[in-house]
Amino acid sequence: MPYSLSQLRVFEAVARQGNYTRAAEQLNMTQPAVSMQIQQFEEAVGIPLLERKNKRSVPTMAGAEILQYTSQVLQAYNDLRAVIDRQRGSAHKRLTLSVTSSASYLVSQVLQAFSQTQPDLEVSLDVADHKTLLAQFENHEPDFAVMGEPPRSRGLHSERLLENPLVVIASAQHPFAHQTQLSLDAVLAQRFVIREQGSGTRASIERHLRAHGKSHSQTLEMRSHENVKHAVAAGLGLGIVSLHTIQPEIDSGRLVVLDVEHFPINLHWYIVMRKGKQLSPLANAFKQFVMAEAARFIHWQEPL
Numbered sequence: 001m002p003y004s005l006s007q008l009r010v011f012e013a014v015a016r017q018g019n020y021t022r023a024a025e026q027l028n029m030t031q032p033a034v035s036m037q038i039q040q041f042e043e044a045v046g047i048p049l050l051e052r053k054n055k056r057s058v059p060t061m062a063g064a065e066i067l068q069y070t071s072q073v074l075q076a077y078n079d080l081r082a083v084i085d086r087q088r089g090s091a092h093k094r095l096t097l098s099v100t101s102s103a104s105y106l107v108s109q110v111l112q113a114f115s116q117t118q119p120d121l122e123v124s125l126d127v128a129d130h131k132t133l134l135a136q137f138e139n140h141e142p143d144f145a146v147m148g149e150p151p152r153s154r155g156l157h158s159e160r161l162l163e164n165p166l167v168v169i170a171s172a173q174h175p176f177a178h179q180t181q182l183s184l185d186a187v188l189a190q191r192f193v194i195r196e197q198g199s200g201t202r203a204s205i206e207r208h209l210r211a212h213g214k215s216h217s218q219t220l221e222m223r224s225h226e227n228v229k230h231a232v233a234a235g236l237g238l239g240i241v242s243l244h245t246i247q248p249e250i251d252s253g254r255l256v257v258l259d260v261e262h263f264p265i266n267l268h269w270y271i272v273m274r275k276g277k278q279l280s281p282l283a284n285a286f287k288q289f290v291m292a293e294a295a296r297f298i299h300w301q302e303p304l
Contacts (some may be wrong), residue, residue, distance in 0.1 A: 078141070169257055
């Protein structure tokens with residue numbers, strides 16, 4: 001039985017994610033469909049390719065070797081598509097983008113504005129954590145990504161896009177809500193709602209605190225920037241999020257930005273892509289649009 005690109009893609013996703021459900025979310029498939037593709041692929045190969053270890057689906061020894069070639073085949077296929085798309089020029093109307101959770105609101109607004117000039121535009125926009133984005137780059141999946149923490153030594157090229165300051169937030173009812181010049185020790189004694197391990201935002205926060213000889217211990221982990229904001233607004237703890245993603249909550253009075261020692265953390269968003277990647281004319285046009293126009297979609301205002 002021949003092996004399909006779909007089977008290779010599903011096998012690669014499950015092996016990278018270590019989880020059928022997360023692979024299904026990444027591929028916009030149902031979990032049963034992912035399981036069926038893996039079963040059919042293993043039957044065609046004739047040997048087990050995945051096994052359960054520590055509640056994760058990991059490649060067997062044979063699966064690990066096959067995974068290397070699977071990734072090469074998918075990369076070659078994506079490169080072939082890029083060449084064809086470049087030759088077709090403006091006839092190609094599909095963008096494949098990935099963003100971190102903190103940049104999803106900004107990129108969605110920029111994308112909406114760009115789409116007004118491209119009525120037939122098709123977009124695949126994936127919101128993923130830092131670890132997943134790196135796996136996607138290894139598989140040549142996105143045209144480019146918008147993220148913080150540009151990775152080094154992974155064959156990637158990054159360009160600085162916008163400032164992305166991280167601030168400490170609280171619900172409007174929190175005792176710290178109307179205080180000024182809060183000490184870092186006093187703030188870190190509170191419970192925090194933070195992103196999960198593997199998040200670029202989490203890594204930046206922990207590195208910043210280590211630089212000041214500090215750490216936070218009482219934490220609740222959330223899998224997205226939006227979930228952190230909702231939990232903080234509900235009074236579950238303090239949070240540290242991108243300043244440019246909380247204007248609606250500030251305007252509605254649900255959140256406040258705290259005046260905290262050694263904050264904000266001054267970071268940036270970056271456009272990241274593989275070195276030497278040949279963008280289609282459409283993808284290149286959108287990249288230039290983002291670089292030129294993204295700043296006008298930042299609407300932060302200090303509360304009155």
